[in-house]
Amino acid sequence: MNKRLLCISLLIISCIIIFSQCVGKRSKEEEDLRGRQFAGSAACISCHKNIYDSYVTTGHYKTSSPASRASVKGSFVSPHNVFSYSNGTKVIMEARDSGLFQVALSDSTLEELHRFDISIGSGRKAQTFLSWQNGKYFQLPLSYFISAHSWANSPGFPPSYPKFDRMIPGTCFGCHSSAVGIKNVSMEGLQLSEEFEKNQLVYGIDCERCHGPAAEHVAFHKDHPQEKNAMHITKIGALKNQQKLDMCALCHSGLGTPQRSAFDFKPGDNLSDYFFPDFTRPEKTAEMDVHGKQYQLFTASKCFIKSEEMNCSSCHNPHSNERDQLQAFSQRCMNCHKTEDHTFCKMTALPAAMLSKNCIDCHMPALASRSITMLTNGQTSPTPDSMRTHLIAIYREETRKFMATLKQ
Structure with a gap:
């Protein structure tokens, strides 16, 4: 009898351990990439559905997305999927069962093959694309130019050959996403080296990028639905005019020299605290x-x-x-x-x-x-x-x- 009771007890304890591990894993997966103080845009829908439904149609929200046939505007059908370089190399946009790829061929010989992982740009004017490899993101050599309905050499890339080794730093994600998963940061000589988690992004500019962390706000108003005054959230209308300007200027004032990550910026912060002064x-x-x-x-x-x-x-x-x-x-x-x-x-x-x-x-x-x-x-x-x-x-x-x- 004692032996049977021991077995039952061990079984119950095992179930508890397994259940707690599963709950812990699920909680970690469901937690916002930015931390527990963030609720995620989906949490805004229950109270702000009309605003949310309108916002998801904007260029800010669509400024980045997982690369797919639905999000990539360019053609993957011959002859519209071929770009020829002056050195004779061709890059072909291919849709395979395993994903979308830019494939470089020289005299029909495969030179390089790189996956479309992330699409950057809302798709109104142009899109460019990033490929993840060994902890780094690289910009693909071909972008899509909407007005020309054509694949085009990515801005600043050489016109004579396809360049696949342009690394993209975290600062670029600072204006084209709401968070990016960085696994490791180190210095290689005088260069900052970042190692990214693959496809770990909060895509687009989401609600909390402009309104600040909202988990406490969401929790409070779920518990107090009768409260109409917005609690535990930054009230944009209450900010000073320069603070309102700084929120937009963070991404719409050109490439300054950052002293803090743009992801740390919260509504009400001063832009001057995030970029070093320009003495030129x-x-x-x-x-x-x-x-x-x-x-x-x-x-x-x-x-x-x-x-x-x-x-x-x-x-x-x-x-x-x-x-x-x-x-x-x-x-x-x-x-x-x-x-x-x-x-x-x-x-x-x-x-x-x-x-x-x-x-x-x-x-x-x-x-x-x-x-x-x-x-x-x-x-x-x-x-x-x-x-x-x-x-x-x-x-x-x-x-x-x-x-x-x-x-x-």
């Missing part, structure tokens, strides 16, 4: 590239300088996809530029009602980037990507073109 000659606005320097261009605009409270959200609703909704943006210009205040557009050749539908093409035209250019198959010179400048100003040539279009 200040750039003139004419020298700033439209890609990546939105903060500097915007804050150099007379609209911003003359306003005490203007910030990025004065024009942008970060929760909505407002791409190409020029009339909606123009109506926000009307908040300050009114006919009765004599601050409206001075172009009297057309009715005010017509002009008020599109301030953007004249005062924030799409301009060619000098830093983001793409060489499509068969081209001898790269094509620049274009972005709307955030220097709000008078562009006489662009205005002339716009007026000519309206008069037609």
Whole structure:
């Protein structure tokens, strides 16, 4: 009897141990990559479903994703999946049962084969792709140029041969994801060496990237559903104007020299605490590239300088996809530029009602980037990507073109 009781006791203890290990494992798997203080965007749905459903359509949310046939815009069907280099090498985009690959061939001989692991870019203008190998991420030599409907040489890559060894540091993930799993960081000489966990990312810019850790907020409001005042979360509206600007400038002010990880930034932090001061000659606005320097261009605009409270959200609703909704943006210009205040557009050749539908093409035209250019198959010179400048100003040539279009 004692022997039987002992066996039963051991069985119960074993079950308890196994169960606790399973629960522990599940908890670890379910825990946000950033730690227990983060709830994950899915936790926002129960209270903020409409905002969440709208936000997942935005470029911020889609700025990175696992590479798949659904997320990669480019073709994997011949002849549209082939890119030829001047040295005779061809790179073919192949969809295999085991995944998507860029395959380099020289005289039909396999030279290199690398998997699409991560897609970077929302897919509106262009996408580039990362491949994981031995703890490192490498940018693949071919990106996809949406406006040309074509595979293209990745920006800054050599046009004569496919380059597969451009390592991507954690700082790049700082603006194209909400977290990345880093296994180890060390110094190799004067270079920082990072070892990444494969595909361990919080993809896109998620809710907590801008609103801060929300686990305590979620737990409180689940226990107190009657409480309508947002507790244990940063209230963006209560921040000072410069703090609001700094939140956007973290990723929209170009490549500074970081002194802290962008992932550590929380709403209300000062941008100056995350980048070392730039003691080089200040750039003139004419020298700033439209890609990546939105903060500097915007804050150099007379609209911003003359306003005490203007910030990025004065024009942008970060929760909505407002791409190409020029009339909606123009109506926000009307908040300050009114006919009765004599601050409206001075172009009297057309009715005010017509002009008020599109301030953007004249005062924030799409301009060619000098830093983001793409060489499509068969081209001898790269094509620049274009972005709307955030220097709000008078562009006489662009205005002339716009007026000519309206008069037609």
